[in-house]
Amino acid sequence: MDSKPxxxxxxxxxxxxxxTVRTSTKILVVGHFAVGKxxxxxxxxEIPPLRTEEKxxxxxxxxxxxxxxxxxxxxxxxxxxxxxxxxxEVVLYLFGTPGQQRFMQLWEDMAYGALGALxxxxxxxxxxxxxxIELLEQYGLEYAVAVNNFHPEQQYDEDEIxxxxxxxxTTPVVYCDARDRATSAKAVIALVEHLLAxxx
Amino acid sequence: MTTPDEEARFTSDFVxxxxxxxxxxxxxxxxxxxxxxxxxxxxxxxxxxxxxxVRAIWKLCGGGYxxxxxxxxxLGLPVGVTRLLLTDLLEQGLLLHREAPRPAxxxxxxxxxxxxxxxxxxxx
Numbered sequence: 001m002d003s004k005p006x007x008x009x010x011x012x013x014x015x016x017x018x019x020t021v022r023t024s025t026k027i028l029v030v031g032h033f034a035v036g037k038x039x040x041x042x043x044x045x046e047i048p049p050l051r052t053e054e055k056x057x058x059x060x061x062x063x064x065x066x067x068x069x070x071x072x073x074x075x076x077x078x079x080x081x082x083x084x085x086x087x088x089e090v091v092l093y094l095f096g097t098p099g100q101q102r103f104m105q106l107w108e109d110m111a112y113g114a115l116g117a118l119x120x121x122x123x124x125x126x127x128x129x130x131x132x133i134e135l136l137e138q139y140g141l142e143y144a145v146a147v148n149n150f151h152p153e154q155q156y157d158e159d160e161i162x163x164x165x166x167x168x169x170t171t172p173v174v175y176c177d178a179r180d181r182a183t184s185a186k187a188v189i190a191l192v193e194h195l196l197a198x199x200x
Numbered sequence: 201m202t203t204p205d206e207e208a209r210f211t212s213d214f215v216x217x218x219x220x221x222x223x224x225x226x227x228x229x230x231x232x233x234x235x236x237x238x239x240x241x242x243x244x245x246x247x248x249x250x251x252x253x254v255r256a257i258w259k260l261c262g263g264g265y266x267x268x269x270x271x272x273x274x275l276g277l278p279v280g281v282t283r284l285l286l287t288d289l290l291e292q293g294l295l296l297h298r299e300a301p302r303p304a305x306x307x308x309x310x311x312x313x314x315x316x317x318x319x320x321x322x323x324x
Contacts, residue, residue, distance in 0.1 A: 014274050016264030017237055023311055024267060024298055026235040050273035054280075055217075079279075081234075081269055086318020090311065093235040093267055109279065112229040113236075115312065185323045192316045199309045 012048040020088040027188060028110055029096045030136065031120035032128035036148045036178035037096035038080045040120060043184045044094060045082020052079045054106055077106060094188075111139040118191050119145045120178065123156035126164045133165065142198060144172040144191035146184075170194070217281050220253050226280035227287045234269040234279060237298040238286055244294040253277065254285055265298065 017024075029037050042049045054077045080096040097110050097117075117136050121129050136143050147161060158173050167173065172190040176183040232238065240261045250258065256275050260266070266274070272282035289295035 014260060014263060014266060014270065016266060019264070021237065021265065022298060023314070024235045024237045025311060025315055026233070050270060052269060052272045052279055054278050079269070081273075083267070083270075084318075084322070086315055087321070090314045090318055091237070091267075092315055092318070093269070095234065095269070109229050109234055113233045115315070182323045185319055189316065189319050189323075192312055192319065196309065196312045196316065199312065 012050070015047045017083075017091050018085055018088070021085065021091045022089045024091050024093065026093045026095060026114045027191065028114050028117040028141065029094050029120060030117050030132050030143075031148075032122070032125065032132060033098075035120045035122050035125075035128075036150075037120055040146075040148070040176075040178035040184055041080055041082040041094045041096045043179055043181045044084055044188070046085060047083050049080050049082045051081075053077070054079060079106070079110075092188075107135060107139060111141055114141060116142040116144070116191055116195050118187055119143050120148050121145055121161070121165070122150055123147055123154070123161060124151065126161065129165060142191075142195055144174065144187070144194050146174050146176045146187035146190075148178045149175055170197070217278060220251065220277075220281055221284050224284060226284050229283070231290070232268050232283050232286055232297065235267045237265040237267055238271065238290075239265045239296050240289070241294050241296050246294075247292070253281075254289070257282070257285055257289070261295070 029040055031037055038049065055075070077098055079098075082094050084092045084094070086092055095110055095114075097107070119129060119132055119136070133143075145161070145165065145167065147156065161167075161173055162169075162171075172194045174187045174190045176187040178184060238261060240258055246255065246258045253275070257271060260271060260274055268283055268286060269279060271286065272279045275282065277285075286295060290297065
């Protein structure tokens with residue numbers, strides 16, 4: 001058969017992790033609907049971003065049990081993720097995660113073993129970030145806030161954002177453009193520096 | 201009892217997943233997290249009775265290490281179902297995985313430093 005990549009073949013070919021990699025890590029990229037999570041993951045990923053679609057029951061109890069609750073309505077949740085090989089030994093996965101409380105099983109899955117989370121915020125929709133912060137705190141995940149600069153003409157003061165989101169003084173707040181690799185990388189760096197400071 | 205309406209909501213996906221898993225409860229993320237790297241054991245042989253899904257996993261994972269979530273995405277299967285099939289292979293000694301993930305909050309300094317330096321190298 002013809003093995004040449006076809007234009008209609010939308011599924012990216014698997015790109016395997018380097019043999020030298022020993023440690024796999026994960027960071028969650030969270031935020032409200034349409035804040036730019038998928039774009040952000042795409043800017044940093046070394047592989048074409050991948051997507052899994054999870055069928056969830058709306059009621060979040062025991063959704064992992066396929067035998068249970070066939071009278072509940074199912075919803076599809078898309079998880080977009082990417083990968084970055086860092087040095088020879090470490091790979092970092094970035095999972096763009098929907099911030100809805102009702103997908104509890106998904107959140108448990110995402111949170112397990114995660115280093116921490118980066119919260120993407122749209123400064124004109126700060127209020128929509130509260131449920132996400134609540135979820136992170138519930139799962140004991142440390143986080144940094146990355147303000148995705150949708151409106152460069154509008155300046156949002158860091159202090160205003162801190163106050164509006166009721167952040168701890170130690171929680172990093174950085175500005176990024178989710179379409180731009182360098183500023184996106186700087187936002188993760190701010191998160192990792194914060195995580196390191198917490199281990200001291 | 202389910203009414204025909206309720207049944208209709210569960211499209212082939214639900215039934216399909218139920219068949220693939222044999223209706224078993226899906227395992228938790230403790231052994232195979234979304235980012236755990238897996239590959240087939242080099243000396244292993246695929247069980248003769250393997251389902252089409254297990255064959256697809258075998259073929260995909262025979263090429264090298266991929267994260268559990270990557271396996272799911274490439275095969276178009278839900279993560280939970282993929283994890284169950286991978287767990288089966290692991291229990292049969294047919295799958296290798298890099299170290300099991302640690303629960304949140306216990307990331308060690310060494311790992312964080314490697315991540316940090318790697319990210320810094322990205323942007324020069």
